[in-house]
Amino acid sequence: MGKTDGAKARKGEGFAIGPVLLPSNVLLAPMSGVTDAPFRRIVEGFGLGLGYSEMVSSRELACNSEDAVRRLVRTDPSRPLAVQIAGRDEGIMVRAARIAAERGADIIDINLGCPARRVTGGMAGAALMREPARAAGLIRAVARAVDIPVTVKMRLGWDETSKNAPEIALAAQEAGARMICVHARTRQQFYKGAADWGFLRKVRAVINVPLVVNGDILGIDEAKDALAQSGADGVMLGRGVLGRPWLPMQVAMALHDGIRLDDPPLDEQRQTVIGHYRAIIAHYGAQTGVKCARKHLAAYLEAAGEKFRFDITKWRRLVCRSNDADEVAALISRFYECLGVERAA
Numbered sequence: 001m002g003k004t005d006g007a008k009a010r011k012g013e014g015f016a017i018g019p020v021l022l023p024s025n026v027l028l029a030p031m032s033g034v035t036d037a038p039f040r041r042i043v044e045g046f047g048l049g050l051g052y053s054e055m056v057s058s059r060e061l062a063c064n065s066e067d068a069v070r071r072l073v074r075t076d077p078s079r080p081l082a083v084q085i086a087g088r089d090e091g092i093m094v095r096a097a098r099i100a101a102e103r104g105a106d107i108i109d110i111n112l113g114c115p116a117r118r119v120t121g122g123m124a125g126a127a128l129m130r131e132p133a134r135a136a137g138l139i140r141a142v143a144r145a146v147d148i149p150v151t152v153k154m155r156l157g158w159d160e161t162s163k164n165a166p167e168i169a170l171a172a173q174e175a176g177a178r179m180i181c182v183h184a185r186t187r188q189q190f191y192k193g194a195a196d197w198g199f200l201r202k203v204r205a206v207i208n209v210p211l212v213v214n215g216d217i218l219g220i221d222e223a224k225d226a227l228a229q230s231g232a233d234g235v236m237l238g239r240g241v242l243g244r245p246w247l248p249m250q251v252a253m254a255l256h257d258g259i260r261l262d263d264p265p266l267d268e269q270r271q272t273v274i275g276h277y278r279a280i281i282a283h284y285g286a287q288t289g290v291k292c293a294r295k296h297l298a299a300y301l302e303a304a305g306e307k308f309r310f311d312i313t314k315w316r317r318l319v320c321r322s323n324d325a326d327e328v329a330a331l332i333s334r335f336y337e338c339l340g341v342e343r344a345a
C-alpha cells in the first residue's frame with residue numbers, strides 16, 4: 001500500500017480526505033436516481049464511511065435549479081457528505097462547486113466516469129478522460145475556488161486501448177485532488193464485463209492521496225479481494241447496497257473487526273423499508289414519491305426473496321403498480337408478515 005496523506009487506512013478503518021476524517025473506509029457510490037437524501041439517511045443509519053449525492057449537473061446547479069438543489073440536501077450534519085458535480089466548463093464548475101460548498105458539502109467530487117451518452121456527448125463525465133489537460137484544469141480551478149477538499153471519480157480510461165487512469169490520477173493529484181476513486185472498468189464497457197481491480201495497482205504506484213476501488217463489490221469477500229488486488233485504501237459500494245442498506249456496515253465490521261454480521265431480523269427490515277418509503281414520500285411528495293420508491297422497494301423485495309427463497313413475483317407486481325401511497329405502505333407490511341409466517345412454518 002502506498003503512502004497516503006491522511007490517516008493511514010488499515011482494514012476497515014477510515015482515512016482522512018484533507019481535514020475530513022471518514023469513520024470507515026467503506027463508501028457509498030454516487031448513483032443518480034438512487035443516492036438521494038432518504039436513501040443516504042437509511043444507509044448512514046446503519047453505518048457508512050462517506051455518502052455521495054447523486055451527480056449534479058454543474059450547469060443546473062449554477063442556475064440554482066430546484067432539482068439540482070434538492071440533490072444537495074444533507075442528512076445528518078455530523079456525517080460527511082460529498083457532492084458530485086459534472087461538467088466541462090471551468091467557470092460553471094467553479095460556480096457550482098461554490099454553491100455546493102455554501103450549502104454545506106464537505107467534499108466536492110468531480111465526475112470523470114459517467115458513461116451516459118447525454119453526458120459524454122457534451123464531452124463531460126468519462127469523455128474528460130480523453131482530454132487530460134482539460135480535466136486537470138477543471139480540477140485545479142475547482143480546488144482553488146473552494147476551501148473544502150476536492151476529489152475525483154473516474155474509470156480505467158475511455159476504452160481498452162486507452163486505459164490512462166494512472167496518468168489522469170497523477171494529474172488530478174497535482175491539480176489538487178485529495179482522493180481518487182476508480183470504477184475499474186473503461187467507459188466503453190459501461191457496466192459490462194468484470195471490474196479489473198488489479199489495474200488499480202498502476203494508479204496506486206503513482207499517487208499518494210487515498211485511493212478507493214469501485215465496481216462489482218457486492219459483499220465482504222469481494223471487498224477483501226478488491227482491496228488486496230488494488231492496494232486501495234477503501235472500497236466504494238454501489239448497486240449491491242440497493243435493497244441492502246446495511247451492507248456497508250457489514251463490510252466495515254468484517255474488514256475492521258473480523259465480524260460477519262447477519263442481516264437485520266425481518267421485523268427490523270420491515271421497519272427500515274417502511275421508514276425509507278415514508279421518507280421518500282416526504283422528500284418528493286406522494287405523487288412523485290410513489291414512483292421514485294419503486295426501484296428501492298423492488299430491490300428490498302428481491303433481496304429478501306433471494307435470501308429466504310421466497311417468490312416475490314406477485315408482491316413486486318402489486319407494490320410497483322400501485323399509485324396509492326398508503327396502499328403501498330400496507331402492502332410492504334403484509335409482505336414482511338407473510339415472509340415471517342412462511343419462514344416460521
Ligand SMILES: Cc1cc2nc3c(=O)[nH]c(=O)nc-3n(C[C@H](O)[C@H](O)[C@H](O)COP(=O)(O)O)c2cc1C
Pocket residue numbers: 029030031032033034054055084111113114153183214215216217236237238239240
Ligand atoms: C443507477 C446508477 C446510477 C449511477 N449514477 C452515477 C452518478 O451519478 N455518478 C457516478 O459517478 N457514478 C454513477 N454510477 C456508477 C456508480 O457510482 C458505480 O461506479 C458503478 O455502479 C460500479 O459500482 P457497483 O458495481 O458497486 O455498482 C451509477 C450507477 C448506477 C447503477
